[in-house]
Amino acid sequence: MDAIVETQMMIRRPVAEVFRAFIAPAITTKFWFTKSSGPLETGKTITWEWEMYSVTTEVQVLEIVPDRLIATVWGDPATKVDYIFTALNADQTYVVIKNYGFELSDNELLRTVMDSTGGFTTVLDGMKAYLEHGIQLNLIADKFPGNIPS
Numbered sequence: 001m002d003a004i005v006e007t008q009m010m011i012r013r014p015v016a017e018v019f020r021a022f023i024a025p026a027i028t029t030k031f032w033f034t035k036s037s038g039p040l041e042t043g044k045t046i047t048w049e050w051e052m053y054s055v056t057t058e059v060q061v062l063e064i065v066p067d068r069l070i071a072t073v074w075g076d077p078a079t080k081v082d083y084i085f086t087a088l089n090a091d092q093t094y095v096v097i098k099n100y101g102f103e104l105s106d107n108e109l110l111r112t113v114m115d116s117t118g119g120f121t122t123v124l125d126g127m128k129a130y131l132e133h134g135i136q137l138n139l140i141a142d143k144f145p146g147n148i149p150s
Helices: 015-023 106-133 139-143
Strands: 004-011 045-050 055-065 069-074 079-089 092-100
Touching: 004 106, 015 069, 015 079, 015 092, 015 106, 092 106, 106 139
Parallel strands: none
Antiparallel strands: 004 092, 045 055, 055 069, 069 079, 079 092
16 A cells, blocks of 8 residues: 555635645745745746755656646655645635655655655645735744754
């Protein structure tokens, strides 16, 4: 059985606005990564950066269906990540993020699935706060502060 991480959230905004929040780095940087080499476009490879962690990743955009789907491959090791958008009505969008294609096993797979689930849940939580209330919660930056005593 293949492992699939699935996170979801209803966002009280029109589907076009929610979809654009993942495409346009000027918006996405308000709740997820800190820098991007450009907007997501089918066939392009984009670099995302989390400056506070000195981490970058290459995101290959496989397919974009406006207001419905963004299909990507990214990470190390690389996995597929699909962002699926469903308009519930004119002002509500249901977002599902699916992460799959893990080539890991046992404890390594379990640890990666847990990290992915937590990470994408945090992204959706931050997105909801930003799009619905204009609040930047800094969830990603505060998830692993560097000053925690060991």
